[in-house]
Amino acid sequence: MPSQADLIARVTRHAEEDARVRALLLSGSFGKDEADDWSDVDLIAVVSPEDHKAFAAGARDWLGAVADIVHWHSPHPPLPLFGAVTAGYDRLDLTVTVPGMVLGAQSTLKPLLDRDGVYAALPASPPPGRVDPAKVEAIVREFLRVMGLLPLVAGRRQPAIAVGGVGHLRQAVLALLIEAQALPAPVGALSVAKVLPAEDMELLAALPTPASDTEAVIEAQLEHARLFLPRARRIAADCGAAWPEAFEAAVRAHLKRTMGRDWGEA
Structure with a gap:
């Protein structure tokens, strides 16, 4: 998975240089150690509450600084959830949230950057699911x-x-x-x-x-x-x-x- 690993590394370095990003977490199959060569990259950017609106509005430009984006969409507006495809056809989903509002657990996420202990505050495992x-x-x-x-x-x-x-x-x-x-x-x-x-x-x-x-x-x-x-x-x-x-x-x-x-x- 060389292209996905390179993309993750580039986004992580970019987040490290942006003080608004308090944590960057891998979710999806990468977060659960189940990724393969066909997996997309799911990221959660945890930003300061005062920066959330502006960061979400500029999410494409933020990601575009390190990835050549050829497709961008928001599947559930106005929620700050975004999907991107790069010129090399890496697929990436980005969720923008704030501390205390991260959905997930330590067993389903991996911290790439964590300035404030966001990951440590999460439960070890998600609660059991139920059929609705x-x-x-x-x-x-x-x-x-x-x-x-x-x-x-x-x-x-x-x-x-x-x-x-x-x-x-x-x-x-x-x-x-x-x-x-x-x-x-x-x-x-x-x-x-x-x-x-x-x-x-x-x-x-x-x-x-x-x-x-x-x-x-x-x-x-x-x-x-x-x-x-x-x-x-x-x-x-x-x-x-x-x-x-x-x-x-x-x-x-x-x-x-x-x-x-x-x-x-x-």
């Missing part, structure tokens, strides 16, 4: 909502567009499987294989990827439902999530009435 019943129910409801649009695929016969619905269903499957792991912190999509058990990875591998053909799209969505809903019921029962029985029944009846099919058919 409300989130599980929301994922199931969104899955059923998309399934309820399936007759439009058949009626309008626009499979090249309808393939997007299969993508929504796949994302719902992935979100549910990750939530069921009760992880103490979010995990990126590219790290899923590190946290999901073999059974879940097999389910993901079994999900069909349709061609831009109406019948293929319809069958792919029905197969997603056959694979997703039984697993979702078990997860919901285990965590105490309410199952939307009436909504599921309405969607199945709608598919039967308009298409003569539902996911109960093999």
Whole structure:
């Protein structure tokens, strides 16, 4: 990982020369000693409260002083979370925060610079995660909502567009499987294989990827439902999530009435 290590070293030296930066921490896979050649670099810059607003506003210029940035985005404005891609295609995420507001634990972070003992004040390990019943129910409801649009695929016969619905269903499957792991912190999509058990990875591998053909799209969505809903019921029962029985029944009846099919058919 020579390019990532060089980038980390350059940003660290830059932070050391800026008194506003009270601490610089590695998070993500590098913070947990799980990084590989494909990992991005996740950094947390802890700055003085009086400097926070100005530092966040100038974060691109600050990072650009040591990295040739060709892409910059803020995925959750107005939160001071930023993503960058360099000309050499190193990927870097930067969070700007203040002392006392660092999210994480010593086991998931590495201090690169720590002038004020920010790292030492963190808990040794994150609190145990828990499956959120409300989130599980929301994922199931969104899955059923998309399934309820399936007759439009058949009626309008626009499979090249309808393939997007299969993508929504796949994302719902992935979100549910990750939530069921009760992880103490979010995990990126590219790290899923590190946290999901073999059974879940097999389910993901079994999900069909349709061609831009109406019948293929319809069958792919029905197969997603056959694979997703039984697993979702078990997860919901285990965590105490309410199952939307009436909504599921309405969607199945709608598919039967308009298409003569539902996911109960093999």
